[in-house]
Amino acid sequence: MRPLPFVSACLLGLGLAASAAAAPAPATATRLDHILLWGHGIDQVTSVMAVKLGFQVRPGRDPDGVANRYVRLADSSFIEVLGITRPDPKFDPGMKEDQQALKGGPGSRAFGFRSSALDAIRSSLQAKHYAVTPFFSGPDSAKPGWRLFAFDKAPLSSNTFFIDYKADYAPDQFDPGNSGDHRVTREHPNGARELTSIWLVSADADADRQQLEKMGFGHAVPVKLPELGAKGFCVPVGPTALLALQADGAGLAAQAMAAGPRILGVSFGVTDLGRAQRWVERGYERKLATYRGLSGESVLAPTVDDLGLSIEFHAMKAGASPCPAMGS
Structure with missing residues (x-):
């Protein structure tokens, strides 16, 4: 071994x-x-x-x-x-x-x-x-x-x-x-309560999707994330989602892939999206726009230079499916 x-x-x-x-x-x-x-x-x-x-x-x-x-x-x-x-x-x-x-x-x-x-x-x-x-x-x-x-x-x-x-x-x-x-110890000033998704980026998102299906994680849903310049698949893993992505034009995904496959980002559900947004805006001294992400209304913190990945916050939704179109 x-x-x-x-x-x-x-x-x-x-x-x-x-x-x-x-x-x-x-x-x-x-x-x-x-x-x-x-x-x-x-x-x-x-x-x-x-x-x-x-x-x-x-x-x-x-x-x-x-x-x-x-x-x-x-x-x-x-x-x-x-x-x-x-x-x-x-x-x-x-x-x-x-x-x-x-x-x-x-x-x-x-x-x-x-x-x-x-x-x-x-x-x-x-x-x-x-x-x-x-x-x-x-x-x-x-x-x-x-x-x-x-x-x-x-x-x-x-x-x-x-x-x-x-x-x-x-x-x-x-x-x-x-x-x-x-x-x-599980209470956070930004209101984060749950990890909802992890985003993988590689040169071939479908290869990750096929491996996940073989491992027992099927039901992948095709997705596009224009905020990241990425496309690929959302794969449900219990109440959470694993995103298998690849670059789709210029953007954060292409920037990350210039250094090789890695975790592109993590998404968290928060009790108050406005509070999380205000905290990040104060921390980074810039205004941030919200957008409609896979988990609903979301904001993307500009953390790539600091953390080497993106952090997304989104409003929590009771009973929401981990991937779009599931259960519909």
Whole structure:
């Protein structure tokens, strides 16, 4: 087995302190969980997330010169931010690959699916001849709070893994039994409550769509995103959506692809779009126009230079389908 492309970085980010028939993967029990986001530095990315965008950022750890922090949402999803804290950090193979692909700059090229049916999903993928890794668990063998498996060869244009957590796992809290602390850590000044979509960009969106369908995530809907200069497919993943996109003329997608496939953006549902918009406008000292996005009225924060990806906020809609035209 060759070195895992990013599992070690995933283990760090999740709080590391110290064969079946080829049945479809149970996609209905699965949702998008989180992305790993590198900044120019840990304090820089924390400042952008908190001051310019209005998220609450929670502490993590700093082993070997690579620190992590968390932005946790009420729907259990999160962003894990990573940053280098010393001139000679100790990179594992996954971190080194990320840094090479991102050329030491900000951005994201790894995300996770979350499911309580990891064994069934892994067996299904093995039966379809995907090269999956063994299970990894943490934060330690005495008290594992999560487990995951990844791929020896990434099936999508960005790296991915499947993960699940024990119900009481709370790495960003000193007292997991304190429900008040748990609630407060998921409240954000910008009103963000849920991660609704992750946007992948590559030279061939249909290749990602075909892989997702083979993995058990079908029902793709063709989409065009003029605000990003992108087109491709919206693929429902439980209550969330994974967008497989490619450049469609000039725009943010083409700019991102000039540096290679990666996560182009992330979308969040907020309780008050006007408040989120005002926060970003103050943070970036510019006026922003709203537009009609895939999730309804939306605003796009100008975060590419700071974060290497786009952040979209949209008004929450109760019972909305993750992809347009679904259920109609």
